[in-house]
Amino acid sequence: MAGKVKTRDRILQTSLALFNQEGEAQVSTVDIAAVMGISPGNLYYHFRGKEVIIEALFDDFEEEMRQVLSAPIKRPLDIEDNWIFVYILFEEINDFRFxxxxxxxxxxxxxNLRPRFARLLKLKQDTVDAILTALEKGGLITFGPGEQDALATRLAAHLTFWLQYRDLTAPAQSSRTIINDGVYSTMIQIAPYIAGDRAPYAALLTEYFKKQR
Amino acid sequence: MAGKVKTRDRILQTSLALFNQEGEAQVSTVDIAAVMGISPGNLYYHFRGKEVIIEALFDDFEEEMRQVLSAPIKRPLDIEDNWIFVYILFEEINDFRFxxxxxxxxxxxxxNLRPRFARLLKLKQDTVDAILTALEKGGLITFGPGEQDALATRLAAHLTFWLQYRDLTAPAQSSRTIINDGVYSTMIQIAPYIAGDRAPYAALLTEYFKKQR
DNA sequence: GTCTATAAATGGATAGAC
DNA sequence: GTCTATCCATTTATAGAC
Incomplete structure (x- = not known):
């Protein structure tokens, strides 16, 4: 009993790993079974096809993302809290990057995953927007008309696709480095809206950036 | 003779359209031939497989992108010139979005397309960087240390993935609208770095934005 | 729960007639 | 250049034994 991982879960783990490595379209159910050392028939006993596996993986992804996005940030004005929040977000996306x-x-x-995926992106954007509102209320940043909305949209898009862009332009880096890079490039986008002198904020970020490497 | 499009070119056109619509992985050579109303054998006479078709399409894409990216902007300080430049860039990406x-x-x-694709992204980033340099030299914008580089990277990523993000969050819009939206959201990112009052710049952009709809 | 064997469907690719 | 016919490989999916 102890330590024994159920086959069903192993299928999901293996599928996720293969999908992330080679792309979903390049991995067949036979591949998955072969890598696991089980028979295709056995795999079909647990999942009636690849769609079902993908949907099960999306269930996991959605649940974790919702958890991360709904966890309120204790001290919105604290850079460290926001840093960690963005870091976890990137990690989650990286884990399901396929x-x-x-x-x-x-x-x-x-x-049927399309609307669910879209909703998740919307939730991400709303969460970012809420954090920006908190920062503005706290007097850390100020926006002109329409600027907050534009920044929230932009940041959500950045969070969504940065890893992919980075992977293309600077491949062969550890995911640790890529993610850290992503967090920095996300947070630095807020700098221009800092009320007053933005240099100290930028310096603080650079500090974190170095520490995390 | 006149008006007759060669089969080879029709294959490329049809493939591109299908790839963009359904995704490359979902389209087989048989599908392409069926849609065109020719036989699979005929298709194979012109292209020895799907790889060859994809690579031929990439050749087209690369050539057009290089052309767009190397066309110098006449008046870098003129908003209209930059607007059009970004617009064309988005159109090109949209045409080959698969x-x-x-x-x-x-x-x-x-x-073998990986390094070529990466080089293209790099070229895009360098071009953006050059434009920013021109803008700063012209006195329109000012950067703190490291800010220009960060902005160039960010803008290149934005140019690369915006259409995809928009398509997901607000589908069923005309590509015209999506692209226009993309141009605006790109250009507005420069606003925070405007030397002095940024309101006039933002107002001008909004003006263009409305005009293009 | 797991295996073997196999069916059914699809996609990639080629030979040879027209 | 184009078609028909066909073959091979891969993938999905199922039946039945252990």
């Missing part, structure tokens, strides 16, 4: 990397393929195979 | 949408799949099938 969804983003082969989106067309995934949504074609599982059309 | 490369971005199903990147994992494409690069898995044609590994």
């Amino acid at each position: 969804f983003y990397y082969g989106l067309a393929s995934v949504l074609e195979r599982c059309p | 490369f971005y949408y199903g990147l994992a799949s494409v690069l898995e099938r044609c590994p």
Whole structure:
């Protein structure tokens, strides 16, 4: 009993790893079974097909993302809190990056995931917007008309696709480095809206950036 | 003779359209031939496989992108010039969006495209950087240390993935609208670095934004 | 729960007639 | 250049034994 991982869970783990490595479209159910050392028939006993596996993985992803996005930040004005928040967000996306990397393929195979995926992005954007509101209320930043909304949208998009961009332009780096890079490039986008002198904020970020390496 | 499009070109056109619509991984050579109303054998006479088609499409894409990116902007300080430049860039990306949408799949099938794709992104980033330099030299914007580099990277990433993000969060819009939206959200990111009052710049952009709809 | 064997479907690719 | 016919490989999916 102790330590024994159920086959069902092993299938999900293996599928996720393979999908992230090679892309969902390149991995067949036979591949998954072969890597695990089980028979295709056994795999089909647990999941009736690849769609079902993908949907189960999305369930996991959605649950974790909702958990992360709904966890309120204790001290919104504290840089460290926001740093950690963005870091965790990137880690979550990185863990399920095959969804983003082969989106067309995934949504074609599982059309019912499209609205769910869209809702998740919307939730991300709303969360970012709420944090910006808190920062403005706290007097740390100030916005002109329409600027907050534009920044929230932009940051959500940045959070969504940065890892992919980085992976393309500077491959062969550890995911640790890429994520850290992503957090910095996210947080630094707030700098221009700092009320008053933005240099100290930038300096603080650079400090964190170095520490995390 | 006149008006007759060669089969080879029709294959490329049809493939591009199908890839953009359904994703490269979901479209087989048989599908392409069927849609065109020709036989699979005929298709194979012109292209020895799907890889060859994809690579031919990338050749087109690369050539057009290089052309766009190397065309010097006449008046870098003029908003209209930059607006048009970004617009054309987005249009180009939109025309070949299957490369971005199903990147994992494409690069898995044609590994030799990876470095070429990466070089193209790099060129994009360098071009953006050059424009920013011109703007700063012209006295329109000012940067703190490291800010220009960060902005150039960010803008390049934004240019690369914005359409995809928009398509997910607000689907069923005309590509015209999505692109226009993208141009605005790109240009507005420069606003915080405007030397002096940034309100006039933002107002001008909003003006263009409305005009283009 | 797990295996073997196999069916059914699809996609990639080629030979040879027209 | 184009078609028909066909073959091979891969993938999905199921039946039945252990």
